[in-house]
Amino acid sequence: MMKEMFALSFGFAVLIAATNIATAQTNCADHALVVERLGSTYGETRRSIGLAANNAVLEVFASLETGTWTVTVTMPGGPTCLVASGHAFEQVTDETPAVGDGI
Numbered sequence: 001m002m003k004e005m006f007a008l009s010f011g012f013a014v015l016i017a018a019t020n021i022a023t024a025q026t027n028c029a030d031h032a033l034v035v036e037r038l039g040s041t042y043g044e045t046r047r048s049i050g051l052a053a054n055n056a057v058l059e060v061f062a063s064l065e066t067g068t069w070t071v072t073v074t075m076p077g078g079p080t081c082l083v084a085s086g087h088a089f090e091q092v093t094d095e096t097p098a099v100g101d102g103i
Helices: 002-020 031-042
Strands: 045-051 057-062 069-074 080-086
Touching: 031 045, 031 057, 031 069, 031 080
Parallel strands: none
Antiparallel strands: 045 057, 057 069, 069 080
């Protein structure tokens, strides 16, 4: 169930990214600069990465100490854009339910 929820959340993030990339150009910069700023300003490091539609790279950065998190999208050959951010990040590891457990 949690895998499906994560996949759904990931899909929503990609949808948000796709609709906001054109309007979020002021929140974009070179990937190395974005990673450095997230680390130095918020103590965030990359927690997950995935390939989204149109070969966009979606990354989730977070800090276990401060609880802040940021989602970024990098289009092929383009800058890295901030898509979403927030607080209360929590890293969880859920066991995958066995097939036939009512899911």
